[in-house]
Amino acid sequence: MFQTLQDTLSRIAALDPEVIAIAGLSLRVSLSAVGLATLVGVPLGGLVAVASFRGRRAVVGLLNAAMGLPPVVIGLVLYLLLSRSGPFGGLGLLFTPSAMIAAQTILVVPLIAALTRQIVADAEDHLGEQLRSLGLGRVRRAAILIFDTRFSLVTAILAAFGRAISEIGAVLVVGGNIDGYTRTMTTAISLETQKGDLPLALALGIVLIAIVVAVSAVASLLRSYAMRAYG
Amino acid sequence: MSPSVPIAIERLRYRVGDLPILNGVDITVTSPGITAIIGANGAGKSVLLRLIDGLLVPTSGTIRIGASAGSRPGTAFVFQRPGMVRASVAANVSLALAPLGLDAGERRERVRAALDHVGLGDRAGAPATRLSGGEQQRLALARAWARKPDLLLLDEPTANLDPASAQAIEELVASMARAGTKVVLVSHNLGQVMRLAEDVVVLADGLAVEHGPARSLLSSPRSPQARAYLAGELPWTSFAAHS
Numbered sequence: 001m002f003q004t005l006q007d008t009l010s011r012i013a014a015l016d017p018e019v020i021a022i023a024g025l026s027l028r029v030s031l032s033a034v035g036l037a038t039l040v041g042v043p044l045g046g047l048v049a050v051a052s053f054r055g056r057r058a059v060v061g062l063l064n065a066a067m068g069l070p071p072v073v074i075g076l077v078l079y080l081l082l083s084r085s086g087p088f089g090g091l092g093l094l095f096t097p098s099a100m101i102a103a104q105t106i107l108v109v110p111l112i113a114a115l116t117r118q119i120v121a122d123a124e125d126h127l128g129e130q131l132r133s134l135g136l137g138r139v140r141r142a143a144i145l146i147f148d149t150r151f152s153l154v155t156a157i158l159a160a161f162g163r164a165i166s167e168i169g170a171v172l173v174v175g176g177n178i179d180g181y182t183r184t185m186t187t188a189i190s191l192e193t194q195k196g197d198l199p200l201a202l203a204l205g206i207v208l209i210a211i212v213v214a215v216s217a218v219a220s221l222l223r224s225y226a227m228r229a230y231g
Numbered sequence: 232m233s234p235s236v237p238i239a240i241e242r243l244r245y246r247v248g249d250l251p252i253l254n255g256v257d258i259t260v261t262s263p264g265i266t267a268i269i270g271a272n273g274a275g276k277s278v279l280l281r282l283i284d285g286l287l288v289p290t291s292g293t294i295r296i297g298a299s300a301g302s303r304p305g306t307a308f309v310f311q312r313p314g315m316v317r318a319s320v321a322a323n324v325s326l327a328l329a330p331l332g333l334d335a336g337e338r339r340e341r342v343r344a345a346l347d348h349v350g351l352g353d354r355a356g357a358p359a360t361r362l363s364g365g366e367q368q369r370l371a372l373a374r375a376w377a378r379k380p381d382l383l384l385l386d387e388p389t390a391n392l393d394p395a396s397a398q399a400i401e402e403l404v405a406s407m408a409r410a411g412t413k414v415v416l417v418s419h420n421l422g423q424v425m426r427l428a429e430d431v432v433v434l435a436d437g438l439a440v441e442h443g444p445a446r447s448l449l450s451s452p453r454s455p456q457a458r459a460y461l462a463g464e465l466p467w468t469s470f471a472a473h474s
Binding site for chain 2 (some may be wrong): 126127129130131132133134135136137140144147148150151229230
């Protein structure tokens with residue numbers, strides 16, 4: 001056990017190129033997915049929060065339920081869509097980082113949308129009547145409320161990043177865990193553990209945790225600074 | 232002074248589920264200046280303001296604002312607790328101008344003028360949510376002022392404010408009325424009503440039970456409900472006395 005830990009720390013200290021490459025790909029995939037999901041999920045959640053339409057309650061229920069979608073099922077569905085015989089097989093995306101980004105985007109869009117809806121709905125209780133009295137339409141109201149709640153939305157986006165970078169099912173199915181191409185930290189940890197290369201698995205695990213903590217810390221610092229500056 | 236904005240409310244009813252809030256309100260206001268709406272808690276004053284502003288839809292009845300049907304003049308609403316977006320003081324005024332389709336230059340000029348008018352010109356870049364309660368209410372008035380409304384609706388704008396802040400708000404409201412904006416003010420502060428209002432409407436039991444010049448109505452009300460309210464009788468005690 002002690003020897004394993006020593007090997008782990010020496011691999012991290014030596015900036016093992018394999019560890020760096022895997023961590024880099026994981027970050028690229030998850031940050032891209034969260035970026036795309038934010039572009040879709042935040043406006044979607046904001047609009048659902050301010051809109052009144054038939055079936056709204058069902059949409060809210062669906063969004064909340066979709067937060068718990070199993071990653072491996074998302075991977076499987078995307079696999080079927082992207083496989084050669086699937087409707088998008090011609091794009092040649094299966095077993096590429098792009099497919100992994102798509103899978104993680106689908107995974108976290110509901111999370112961001114549902115949390116945004118709740119955060120914006122709470123703000124709507126406080127500001128909605130004021131904004132309606134100004135004659136602002138739904139889209140503008142949603143945009144203003146999203147802007148108003150931007151510091152709280154950082155937490156929703158962080159939660160999405162945590163879910164994306166720590167999932168294994170979706171990226172494994174659509175990425176294929178190809179060495180040097182689609183191998184992420186979670187798929188590598190699983191593989192190296194099975195192979196018995198515990199130092200590498202542990203090193204990746206420590207890097208994974210460090211990344212999650214670092215991203216969260218930086219976001220929290222920026223959030224605190226912005227809140228101090230803008231109230 | 233600009234021509235007044237007449238308000239004609241006929242047989243206005245508003246219910247929430249089975250609960251009647253307004254039971255057929257009839258009010259005609261043709262005078263310029265400030266009209267105050269008074270009445271006990273739960274009389275429907277705030278609901279009436281929201282119906283006038285269009286925030287609520289009447290169950291039945293009509294509200295006509297302005298001289299001709301279909302030409303709805305610009306309105307602005309100042310709430311008891313002003314809602315401020317987490318942005319600068321200037322941005323909070325600017326967002327109120329967004330629906331008016333002004334060019335950027337005029338928008339900036341209106342924001343500057345409105346903030347100067349309420350004495351917040353030097354706080355334009357400050358976070359709005361960091362202002363004191365009185366300053367936030369002045370900012371809410373700046374937001375209304377910048378829109379150059381024909382009709383300004385005020386829902387207890389000085390509740391929860393200290394006397395100095397309340398006085399500042401009263402002076403601003405009076406100045407807006409003098410500039411030609413028709414003001415409808417809901418207030419429990421009878422001193423304020425006496426200082427500001429030209430005429431007063433008394434709401435009770437979901438009805439406008441009395442409407443007349445402020446001085447005469449406040450000194451010698453004709454309706455029993457207005458007399459009871461101005462004498463400080465609680466609605467449930469007068470109800471008990473009648474039953």
